[in-house]
Amino acid sequence: MIKDYFIIPWKEMRRRKLRSWLTLIGIIIGVAAVISLITLGQGLENAITEQFALLGNDKLFITAKGNPLVPGLTTDAVVITDDDLEVIRQTSGVKKAAGSIFLTGRIEFNDNVRYFFIGGMPDNPEERKLLGEAQNYKIMSGRALRKGDNFKAVLGFSYTDENLFGKEIELGDKILIQGNEFKVVGFLDKIGSPSDDQSIHIPLDTFSKTFNTGDELGFLVAQIQPGENIDAVAARIEEELRDSRGLEEGKEDFNVETPEQLASTFFIILDIVNLVLVGIAAISLLVGGVGIMNTMYTSVLQRTKEIGVLKALGARNSHIMYLFLVESGLYGLGGGIIGIIIGFSFAKLVEYLFLIFVGPAFLSIKVNVFLLVGTLLFSFLVGILSGIAPARKASRLNPVDSLRYE
Amino acid sequence: MLKDYFHLAYQSAKKRKIRSWLTMIGIFIGIAAVVALISLSSGLKNAVAQQFVSLGSDKLIVQAAGGGFGPPGTAVPVLLTVKDKNTVEKVSGIDITVGRLIRVVQLEFEDEVKYTYAVTMPDDDEEKDLVMEVNNYQIEEGNFFDKDNALEVVVGRTFADEFFERAVELRDRIVVQSEIFKVVGILEKSGNPQQDSALVIPEGSLRSLLDITEDFDLIASKVQVGENVDRVSENIKQELRKSRNVEEGKEDFTVQTPQQVVAILDNILLIIQGVLIGIAAISLVVGGIGIMNTMYTAVVERTKEIGILKAIGATNSNIQLLFMIESGFLGFFGGLIGVILGFSIAKLVEFIAFQQFGSPLIKAQITFTLLFGSLFFAFIVGAASGALPARQAARLKPVEALRK
Numbered sequence: 001m002i003k004d005y006f007i008i009p010w011k012e013m014r015r016r017k018l019r020s021w022l023t024l025i026g027i028i029i030g031v032a033a034v035i036s037l038i039t040l041g042q043g044l045e046n047a048i049t050e051q052f053a054l055l056g057n058d059k060l061f062i063t064a065k066g067n068p069l070v071p072g073l074t075t076d077a078v079v080i081t082d083d084d085l086e087v088i089r090q091t092s093g094v095k096k097a098a099g100s101i102f103l104t105g106r107i108e109f110n111d112n113v114r115y116f117f118i119g120g121m122p123d124n125p126e127e128r129k130l131l132g133e134a135q136n137y138k139i140m141s142g143r144a145l146r147k148g149d150n151f152k153a154v155l156g157f158s159y160t161d162e163n164l165f166g167k168e169i170e171l172g173d174k175i176l177i178q179g180n181e182f183k184v185v186g187f188l189d190k191i192g193s194p195s196d197d198q199s200i201h202i203p204l205d206t207f208s209k210t211f212n213t214g215d216e217l218g219f220l221v222a223q224i225q226p227g228e229n230i231d232a233v234a235a236r237i238e239e240e241l242r243d244s245r246g247l248e249e250g251k252e253d254f255n256v257e258t259p260e261q262l263a264s265t266f267f268i269i270l271d272i273v274n275l276v277l278v279g280i281a282a283i284s285l286l287v288g289g290v291g292i293m294n295t296m297y298t299s300v301l302q303r304t305k306e307i308g309v310l311k312a313l314g315a316r317n318s319h320i321m322y323l324f325l326v327e328s329g330l331y332g333l334g335g336g337i338i339g340i341i342i343g344f345s346f347a348k349l350v351e352y353l354f355l356i357f358v359g360p361a362f363l364s365i366k367v368n369v370f371l372l373v374g375t376l377l378f379s380f381l382v383g384i385l386s387g388i389a390p391a392r393k394a395s396r397l398n399p400v401d402s403l404r405y406e
Numbered sequence: 407m408l409k410d411y412f413h414l415a416y417q418s419a420k421k422r423k424i425r426s427w428l429t430m431i432g433i434f435i436g437i438a439a440v441v442a443l444i445s446l447s448s449g450l451k452n453a454v455a456q457q458f459v460s461l462g463s464d465k466l467i468v469q470a471a472g473g474g475f476g477p478p479g480t481a482v483p484v485l486l487t488v489k490d491k492n493t494v495e496k497v498s499g500i501d502i503t504v505g506r507l508i509r510v511v512q513l514e515f516e517d518e519v520k521y522t523y524a525v526t527m528p529d530d531d532e533e534k535d536l537v538m539e540v541n542n543y544q545i546e547e548g549n550f551f552d553k554d555n556a557l558e559v560v561v562g563r564t565f566a567d568e569f570f571e572r573a574v575e576l577r578d579r580i581v582v583q584s585e586i587f588k589v590v591g592i593l594e595k596s597g598n599p600q601q602d603s604a605l606v607i608p609e610g611s612l613r614s615l616l617d618i619t620e621d622f623d624l625i626a627s628k629v630q631v632g633e634n635v636d637r638v639s640e641n642i643k644q645e646l647r648k649s650r651n652v653e654e655g656k657e658d659f660t661v662q663t664p665q666q667v668v669a670i671l672d673n674i675l676l677i678i679q680g681v682l683i684g685i686a687a688i689s690l691v692v693g694g695i696g697i698m699n700t701m702y703t704a705v706v707e708r709t710k711e712i713g714i715l716k717a718i719g720a721t722n723s724n725i726q727l728l729f730m731i732e733s734g735f736l737g738f739f740g741g742l743i744g745v746i747l748g749f750s751i752a753k754l755v756e757f758i759a760f761q762q763f764g765s766p767l768i769k770a771q772i773t774f775t776l777l778f779g780s781l782f783f784a785f786i787v788g789a790a791s792g793a794l795p796a797r798q799a800a801r802l803k804p805v806e807a808l809r810k
Contacts, residue, residue, distance in 0.1 A: 022699040026432075026692045033688050065512075065521050078512060078521075106484060106658055113656040115471060178484075251519040253512060277685060283439050284689035287432045291696040294428035298703050 009327035012299070023295040024335045030285030031339025031379050032346065037281050039347035039365055041274035046364040048266055052259040059130075060234055061257050062088065062220040062241075078253040082215040087244045088222050093233040095225045098127035100204070101218035103211055107200065108176035110167040117199040118177060120207025121154075123147045130221055137201075142171045142186030149203050153182040157190040158197040177202070178210050193362070230258060285379075289386040292331045296324060296390035307394055308402030317395040324391035325384055332383020336376045415732035418704065429700040430740035433784055436690035437744025441780050442751040443686055447679040448776075449756070449769035454675070455668050463665065465540060466639055468494060468625040468646070471658050484650070484658045486622040493649045494625055497641045499633040504533040505622035507612055511605070514581035515570045522569065524582070526609040529554035536628055541601060548576045548591035554610035560591035564602035582607065583615045635663055693740070694791040701733045701795035712799055713807030722800040729796035730789050737788015741781045748780075 013020040064078040080099070088097045105118035121128050123145060131137075145154055155169060162168045169175065173184045182202065191197055208214055224233045234256045241247075241254055300307075307320055344367065351363045419426040470486050491505040507526040512519065527550070528534055534550075537543070543550075543560075551558035559580065566574045566589075574580065578589045587607070595602055613619065629638050639661045652658055705712075712725060752770035759768035 018702055019699055022695055022702070026695050026699075029688060029692050029695075033685065037685070078510075108656070113652075113658070115658075250517070251514065253519070253521075277682075280439065280443075280682060280685045281688065283435060283686065284692045287435050287689045287692040287696065290428055290432050290435070291692065291699065294425055294432075294696060294700060297424050297428065298700075302707075 005322050005326050006330075008323055009330055012303075012327060013330065016299075019295060019298075020331070023291055023331050024338065026288035026291035027285070027332060027335025027379060027382070028288075028339040028342065030282070030288040031336050031375060032343040033281040033284055034278055035340050035343025035371070035375055036346040036350075037274070037277050038371060039344060039368070040350060040363065041270065041277070042368060042371075043347065043351060043363040043365040045267060045270055046366060047362050048263055048270075050364055052263045055259040056223075057259065058224050058226070058230065059259060060222045060224065060230065060237065061255075061259070061262060062222065062237065063218075063255050063257075065253050065255055079216045080220060080254065081217060083244065084241060084254075085217060085220055087240050088220060088237055091222075091233070091237050091240045093225055093228040093236055095223045096126065096130060097220060097222040098122055098124075098130045099217035099220040100131050101207060101213065101216065102199070103213075103218075105177050105200070105211070106179070108179075109165040109169060109173070112165045114164065117195060118207070118210075119199055119201045120204040120213075121145055121201045122204050123149065130223055137191075138189040140187045140189040142184070144186055145201060145203055149185070149206075151180060151182050151206055152185045152203065153177065154186040154188060154201040155184055156188050156197040156199045158194070159184075159200075160187055164198075180210055194358075234258070285382060288335065289332075289382045292328050292383055292386035293390060295331070296328050296387050297393070299327070300324065300390050300394040303394075304397060304402045304405040307397050308399050308405065311397070311399035312403060320397075321391045321395040324394050325387050328387025328391070329380055329383045332386070333376065333380045335383070336379030339379065340372060340375055411728055411731050412735075414728055415735055418708070419732060419735060422704075425700055425703075426736065429696050429736050430743065432693035432696035433690070433737055433740025433787065434693075434742075434744035434747060436686070436693045437741045437780055437784050438748040438751060439686040439689060440683055441745050441748025441776065442755070442770075443682050444679070444776055445749060445752040445770045445772055446755060446768065447675065447682070448773075449752075449771035451672060451675050451679075452771055453769055454671055463663070464629045464631075464635060465664055466627045466629060466635065466642065467662050467664070467667070468627070468642065469623075469660050469662070471660050485620075486625055486659065487620040488622065489620070489649065490646060490659075491622055491625050493645050494627055494642055497638065497645050499630050499638040499641060501628045501630045502532050502536045503625060503627040504528050504530075504536050506537070506624045506626070507609065507618065507621065508623045509612065509616060509618075511582050511607075511612075511615070513605070515574065515578070516572050518570050520569065522565075522603070522605060524559075524605045524607045524612060526612050527551075527560075527606050528609050536626070540626060542596060543606075544594040544596075545591050546594040548589075550606075551590055551608055554608050555614065556608050557585055557587045557611060558590040558608070559587045560593060560606040561589055562593045562602040562604045563595040564599065565605060566592050569603060585611075585615060587611075639663065690787060694737075694787045697733050697736050697788050697791035698795060700736070701729060701792045702798070704732070705729065705795050705799040708799075709802060709807045712802050713804050713809075716802070716804035717808060725802075726796045726800040729799050730792045733792020733796070734785050734789035737791070738781065738785040740788070741784020744784065745777055745780050 062080065062084070064080050082099070085097055085099045088094055099122070101120045102117050104115050107114050107116055107118075121131065125144070125146070128144065139154070140157065142154070145152060153175065155175075158164055159169045169184055171184055171186070174181050175184060176182070177200065188197075188201075202210070208216070222233075222237065224230055237256050238252065241256075242249065242252060245253070247253060310320065344365075347365050351365045354363050468486065468490070470484055486505070488505070491503060494500060495503045505528065508523055510521055511524045512521055527537060545560070546563065548560070550560055559582065561569075561574060574589055576589060576592060579586050580589060581587070582605075593602070593604075593606075627638075627642070629635050642661050643657065646659055646661075647654060647657060650658065715725060749770065749772055752772075756768055756770045
């Protein structure tokens with residue numbers, strides 16, 4: 001009996017192939033658009049989460065409040081200095097801490113001038129490791145900065161590309177940063193984000209000479225002792241810094257944040273953008289639903305006589321109704337399945353293109369079972385809902401009249 | 407003859423009311439989405455352009471190059487200085503020149519500590535007038551400070567109402583960095599969110615607060631009447647190159663006219679607009695497929711009719727035209743309703759945005775080009791979707807069609 005509810009609609013769909021396909025395409029396009037946008041948005045979030053997870057969940061970031069747009073860049077209002085770093089090192093529960101600073105610098109090579117981020121890095125390899133782990137730096141060729149280095153520089157991956165300065169920079173080359181000559185001693189591996197790949201690392205004391213920053217630092221990273229509670233350590237650091245900077249509680253001029261807290265700001269913006277895009281894409285699903293409704297109305301009209309025969313043979317209103325609802329539901333479900341496949345493939349393709357042209361750090365597409373099942377259910381629902389009105393119309397046909405219908 | 411085509415198409419669309427309506431709904435949802443997005447985004451573009459046009463076409467803006475995100479002067483390698491301002495001032499063709507600082511400051515009000523950008527106001531009266539003109543500062547309450555080292559500030563309307571938990575009023579005291587400042591004026595709402603949440607402070611006061619002697623973040627100039635702005639801009643570049651000792655092509659500063667700044671913003675907005683409309687247009691494709699579906703069904707249902715028409719002498723092209731006009735009609739009327747709906751949505755968004763945020767930046771812009779463009783486009787979508795079914799209808803063999 002239940003089998004019949006599926007066989008009859010299936011046969012009907014196959015009988016009118018062209019129409020069924022066109023109806024399906026409407027849903028397919030809508031589902032594919034929604035799925036690929038959601039997947040790409042999630043892929044971006046995954047990538048960011050992975051980046052922050054690399055930082056580890058035992059690290060705290062300390063920045064000056066004030067510059068709301070670019071954390072870590074110095075502003076005149078509040079600065080973080082070596083003294084603060086020392087205070088954090090003394091705080092109980094902190095294993096080690098390191099500081100770094102980034103500023104835009106004027107870089108000259110091969111008679112070209114460009115402006116990119118220059119970072120001051122500590123010469124202690126342990127400390128640099130802490131920052132390096134935090135930022136995902138790996139040496140590709142040459143060597144890292146070491147103690148006693150003066151006016152030496154490690155360059156980001158982009159500098160090996162001749163497009164940047166009209167000529168590839170090689171190990172041992174001399175470049176000018178802020179008018180000072182630096183020797184290139186190493187190159188970093190590709191990180192994937194242009195601003196990271198275009199940055200240059202120089203020793204911290206050289207940095208403060210080059211930029212006249214004194215003992216100022218842009219941001220500090222603290223690693224906690226194993227077994228310590230990260231929130232408790234964060235609170236202790238806050239307290240110690242308040243004391244040493246002479247501030248009352250609630251009037252802090254600095255932030256102590258875990259990687260997750262840093263990431264959450266990104267996610268809020270991403271979620272809003274994603275919501276808008278998916279919302280607009282969902283309009284096409286709505287239109288696809290209207291298409292199903294249209295097809296079903298036409299189908300009812302064309303099968304008026306058939307419905308009359310079924311009713312004459314004893315079919316009840318509800319039987320007829322189910323028959324049509326199953327058909328419209330199948331349109332939704334079928335369109336959903338194909339749409340999901342196309343949507344995922346499209347997202348994967350975009351991921352692949354990003355991998356080739358930009359780098360690995362931007363997208364990480366994962367098959368989300370929840371999204372998959374949710375979308376199937378949703379498209380099935382769209383099908384059923386679009387079919388309700390036509391199915392009701394079909395079920396209420398008067399058997400005598402419909403038998404007579406020509 | 408032509409009348410007959412329309413008459414026949416209209417009659418058959420009318421006969422199948424539900425189907426025609428549903429087909430049109432498919433198109434008008436898509437058109438409405440596209441029209442609403444276009445009119446809102448071009449409204450935004452205009453509003454942005456207007457903000458800059460109010461600067462006037464006789465102004466030039468000098469900034470240090472290589473800055474990061476944020477306002478002028480953020481993280482630039484070589485800041486502009488008082489010396490640069492003097493250099494620009496002496497360039498021939500320049501009328502008045504002002505320098506401004508835009509810096510983050512710590513504020514404390516009613517035990518609440520927050521950080522925001524403070525912009526400076528120069529001391530010189532002529533320069534002050536230029537700043538007032540360029541920024542269109544209008545005082546709503548109180549006055550502007552008149553001493554360069556006065557411990558007084560003027561704040562924007564949004565700043566006064568929303569920045570701190572308690573609204574800031576005239577004569578309230580705010581601690582800026584370490585000094586107590588008195589709020590002596592509140593600016594009228596301009597609609598530019600940046601300006602409305604600004605804190606304007608005398609240049610001398612900020613300099614002594616932050617211990618800045620030489621720097622400027624932004625230099626703006628007014629060109630003398632009758633001078634060519636582009637030529638003056640070239641002169642400034644040349645003089646600054648000399649005084650900052652950089653070669654051509656290696657400038658560490660930029661000289662821009664307001665128009666150039668607008669052009670950059672326009673490009674960004676254009677990309678955003680393109681993405682949004684591209685996604686919205688997907689629903690138009692789906693709507694088009696709906697039309698195609700309806701037309702195929704119509705051809706099947708009217709096979710006999712087509713046979714009769716052919717038997718009494720209709721040519722293939724007659725039949726083709728008949729069906730294409732019908733589908734074009736569906737597109738056109740779908741488009742008509744869509745345009746009306748789209749404009750209404752855009753107007754509604756504008757109204758809500760104004761009520762909620764008082765933002766005049768979101769404005770629905772309704773142009774005739776957009777109106778007729780979308781109608782024409784909807785008609786084309788309809789006709790194109792009908793092309794295949796119409797061909798099928800036209801190629802039916804009259805004898806077989808009659809036998810159906």
